Amino acid sequence: MDDKFQNKYRISSARLQNWDYRWNASYFVTICTRNRQHYFGEIVDGIIDTNTEIKNQFGPQRKNLASIIRGFKSTVTKQAHEINADFSWQPRFNDHIIHNNHSSDRIQNYIKANIKNWKTDEFYE
Numbered sequence: 845m846d847d848k849f850q851n852k853y854r855i856s857s858a859r860l861q862n863w864d865y866r867w868n869a870s871y872f873v874t875i876c877t878r879n880r881q882h883y884f885g886e887i888v889d890g891i892i893d894t895n896t897e898i899k900n901q902f903g904p905q906r907k908n909l910a911s912i913i914r915g916f917k918s919t920v921t922k923q924a925h926e927i928n929a930d931f932s933w934q935p936r937f938n939d940h941i942i943h944n945n946h947s948s949d950r951i952q953n954y955i956k957a958n959i960k961n962w963k964t965d966e967f968y969e
Contacts, residue, residue, distance in 0.1 A: 865909040870942040872951045878932040887962040913937050
């Protein structure tokens with residue numbers, strides 16, 4: 845089967861090579877809705893104002909990161925379709941492996957700044 849397309853249509857992985865995503869580690873994951881639509885709420889005066897409630901039915905997982913994201917997207921999609929039938933995700937996700945406290949601090953600062961800078965983001969509409 846590999847010879848048929850000669851890897852012509854293979855999308856390269858965004859995952860870190862030589863890293864086993866089943867390992868017990870901390871990850872910062874970014875998941876976006878299709879076309880970055882604002883299905884879950886808006887930023888109002890630097891605070892996230894949600895217009896929907898996603899029920900916590902996901903529970904703890906013991907699989908690799910991709911299967912956890914797949915399960916999360918599936919659960920949220922089922923609930924989101926009850927509110928908006930047009931809801932969908934972008935097909936991929938971004939991850940960052942949190943190796944140490946410095947990395948964790950940077951990510952926490954990014955999250956806080958991201959909310960404050962929402963309207964100046966290049967993808968804000």
